[in-house]
Amino acid sequence: MTDSALPIDRRTLAALLLLAVALSTFVWASGASVTDGEPRVSENVSERYRSIDSLEATRSVVVERDRSVSRTVADVTLVPGTDRERVRFRGDGPRRYERRLSNGSVLWLYDADRRNVTVINLTGPPERTTRAARIQQFVAAAGLTDAAGRPQQPTVAPLPVVPRDRGAGPRPEAADTYTVDYVGTDSVDGREAYVLSVAPSTNRSDVGYRQRLWLDAERFYPLRTRTVWTADGARRSVTTTYTNVTFDAPVSADAFSPDFGPNATVERLETPETEWYRSVADLSARSSIAVPEPSVPADFSLTYATRTTGRVRGVGLRYAADGRQLTAAKYNFTYAPDEGETDLVVDGRPATLDRGPTTSLSWSCEQYRYTVRGTGVETERLIAVSRSIGCPSG
Secondary structure: OOOOOOOHHHHHHHHHHOOOOOOOOOOOOOOHHHHOOOOOOOOOOOHHHHHOOOOOOEEEEEEEEOEEEEEEEEEEEEOOOOOEHHHOOOOOOOOOOOOEEEEEEEEEEEEEOOEEEEEOOOOOOHHHHHOOOOOOOOEEEOEEEEEHHHHHHHHOOOOOOOOOOOOOOOOOOOOOOOEEEEEEEEEEEEEEEEEEEEEEEEOOOOOOEEEEEEEEEOOEEEEEEEEEEEEEEEEEEEEEEEEEEEEEEOOOOOOOOOOOOOOOEEEOOOOEEEEEEOHHHHHHHHHHOOOOOOOOOOEEEEEEEEEOOOOOOOEEEEEEEOOOEEEEEEEOOOOOHHHHOOEEEOEEEEEEEEEOOOOEEEEEOOEEEEEEEOOOOOOOOHHHHHHHHHOOOO
């Protein structure tokens, strides 16, 4: 189920359960364009990336917002292009789960304090299947491929970043087109890397969205990714770095099988079921949860309504107008956001705003969580729709 009360996929539900990360400020330096004297890449970049059988490394994620900084370090074993991963977090921190394990079909989250394992069945295609092609486009757009293989300015979009807990990570604006600049070569923990800068071609100012990639010069895996943007006047950044990297290390057959000890209790999340309705009246007649009553712009009309049942129960409304979409969802999954996650207030409750091609605003009221999402909808209008819902009783 997504926040719009559609069926839950692997990333939405996992994000709902993972720990919170605060966001903050970083000063960005733009890169220089490649010249004829710069290196040329003759390899097939996507094939070199896809040839990685496994990756073992130490992964560090630094998230900054204003003057707050959080850092999470984990030992990871990954199979790029799949959802198979083994993650063991180091040290103490705000996260609820100390270990993550996925075999591509099932995700296990281990809470050491409670000795509890949460099991989630995964659905949908893995998110990383398109990364190899995206990186090929980055290298070509930066002008690093040889003359025979260089396409004409391919369309590019920044790589996804580590998501905020229980919500979407920062994403670029839908209206922007992006350019890629070759910055130079650098070293990440002793490994040579090509450094590329990705930025909107229509917004080159420092307040715009930026992403910088350090691609391993041999296998083209992103050894470091830094994404910087501004939201509500606050400069924010997420930097992910891989050190102690070993490619193609032998991985045992049971590396992605659960082994949490005999005393761990297992909690298996049910896969929710979704029913679809043509009107709010039909949905209200079948739902025990009161349906939100948003004040939507006059040019938007209801396309469908949904009712989700199971462990996660909720209702959702979807509206559309000339290619724009607006959804409102209510479901029985609440949590208190950390201080760094609060962006504004809805009906006296702290709310979290995530901008991007699909901007969302979420807040909790008693036993329910509300989320309003908009694609092609101005942020101010999205906030107004959210506040029209507020925190009704029931």
